[in-house]
Amino acid sequence: MERVFDERRYLIPFRSSLLPQIFTDVLVVGAGVAGLRAAIASAEAGAEVIVLSKSDLAHTNTAWAQGGIASVMEPGDSFDAHIADTMTAGAGLCDEPVVRRVVEGGPARMRECLAWGMELDLEGDGTLDAGQEGGHSARRIYHAGGDATGAELSRCLAARATGHANVRLFGQCFLLDFVTASEEAGSRVLGAITHHPRFGLQMIWARSTILASGGAGVVYRETSNPHVATGDGLAAAYRAGAQLADMAFTQFHPTVLYLPGAARSLISEAVRGEGGAPAGRRGPAVHARGARAGRAGAAGCREPGDRQAAGPAGRAARAAGLPARRGFRGPVPGDLVAACQL
Numbered sequence: 001m002e003r004v005f006d007e008r009r010y011l012i013p014f015r016s017s018l019l020p021q022i023f024t025d026v027l028v029v030g031a032g033v034a035g036l037r038a039a040i041a042s043a044e045a046g047a048e049v050i051v052l053s054k055s056d057l058a059h060t061n062t063a064w065a066q067g068g069i070a071s072v073m074e075p076g077d078s079f080d081a082h083i084a085d086t087m088t089a090g091a092g093l094c095d096e097p098v099v100r101r102v103v104e105g106g107p108a109r110m111r112e113c114l115a116w117g118m119e120l121d122l123e124g125d126g127t128l129d130a131g132q133e134g135g136h137s138a139r140r141i142y143h144a145g146g147d148a149t150g151a152e153l154s155r156c157l158a159a160r161a162t163g164h165a166n167v168r169l170f171g172q173c174f175l176l177d178f179v180t181a182s183e184e185a186g187s188r189v190l191g192a193i194t195h196h197p198r199f200g201l202q203m204i205w206a207r208s209t210i211l212a213s214g215g216a217g218v219v220y221r222e223t224s225n226p227h228v229a230t231g232d233g234l235a236a237a238y239r240a241g242a243q244l245a246d247m248a249f250t251q252f253h254p255t256v257l258y259l260p261g262a263a264r265s266l267i268s269e270a271v272r273g274e275g276g277a278p279a280g281r282r283g284p285a286v287h288a289r290g291a292r293a294g295r296a297g298a299a300g301c302r303e304p305g306d307r308q309a310a311g312p313a314g315r316a317a318r319a320a321g322l323p324a325r326r327g328f329r330g331p332v333p334g335d336l337v338a339a340c341q342l
């Protein structure tokens with residue numbers, strides 16, 4: 001068995017028997033929403049869990065998510081409407097049974113987050129404040145801290161996960177490769193070899209391994225993703241014999257703030273949902289497909305300025321140097337996106 005690990009072509013040569021050995025029931029690679037939720041489920045089922053994060057919890061796509069979480073929570077809305085909107089926005093590429101399962105599972109996941117202490121934004125009367133984004137025909141986007149939904153979701157899930165005695169979070173710990181029993185396709189994953197700046201190389205042996213390392217947005221020059229999104233988890237899975245599917249589906253935000261040398265701050269879809277229109281210096285249509293999506297998304301919206309600005313609009317306004325702050329409650333100018341691009 002030892003020879004297999006020594007001779008296989010991994011990213012780096014290593015001798016497993018000479019490295020520190022760590023054992024666990026479940027190894028979760030990734031501490032975003034997917035990894036943390038998987039860790040909670042595993043721990044609550046009685047397993048010992050190690051969660052790897054190659055950076056800290058503030059640098060995940062999850063922590064950077066802004067506009068909110070789409071879910072059917074109001075009597076006037078319906079699963080069928082949310083599914084229909086999703087199928088339309090998916091332009092024939094969505095798998096309807098999967099869409100149905102995700103949409104119908106939404107309210108229970110929302111109630112779970114609330115029960116675990118997630119603080120969503122409320123209306124004055126104490127009910128949840130829902131926004132509307134591109135592609136949605138109803139106000140069903142629930143947000144926290146205005147445009148800081150992901151940070152609050154990450155805080156809530158991390159607290160729940162790390163508060164469990166069975167969960168150990170290894171920060172700054174980089175997955176180099178999955179270890180498999182052989183190079184045969186379908187060979188069982190036995191754990192991983194990792195690198196930590198302080199502890200060096202380590203072998204982590206696990207009965208089950210869950211890959212939740214997020215996407216690969218950073219392979220593109222322009223991206224709204226944090227620096228962790230380099231796809232190395234996908235590459236490690238590929239080297240271990242996994243088949244990668246749907247690699248064309250990379251999240252691309254057509255409305256980032258594009259200024260030379262500046263960070264690519266996202267001007268959220270919520271701006272359009274609230275009535276903002278994508279426009280460039282020379283005219284109204286910044287991005288033909290984006291503009292179409294904007295029209296579809298705005299179809300069920302009130303007129304610009306008719307609705308009080310949601311948090312993302314406040315962020316966009318701040319980015320543009322407009323007089324806005326968190327909790328900004330002014331009317332949304334219809335050309336807010338254009339203002340941000342000047």
Ligand SMILES: Cc1cc2nc3c(=O)[nH]c(=O)nc-3n(C[C@H](O)[C@H](O)[C@H](O)COP(=O)(O)OP(=O)(O)OC[C@H]3O[C@@H](n4cnc5c(N)ncnc54)[C@H](O)[C@@H]3O)c2cc1C
Pocket residue numbers: 029030031032033034035052053054055056059060061062063064065066067068069070149150173174175176212213214215224225226228229232233266
């Ligand atoms: C700016 C922005 C705004 C967004 N807004 C929204 C929104 O409003 N609503 C919405 O639903 N979605 C939004 N999204 C998308 C959403 O954030 C992601 O789809 C979701 O967070 C992905 O979660 P994840 O757990 O799969 O990955 P991530 O949250 O990216 O987590 C990946 C984890 O894997 C770890 N990792 C990666 N490689 C390794 C490695 N080699 N070794 C160890 N650990 C590793 C990372 O450290 C990290 O902990 C937004 C995304 C961005 C970037």
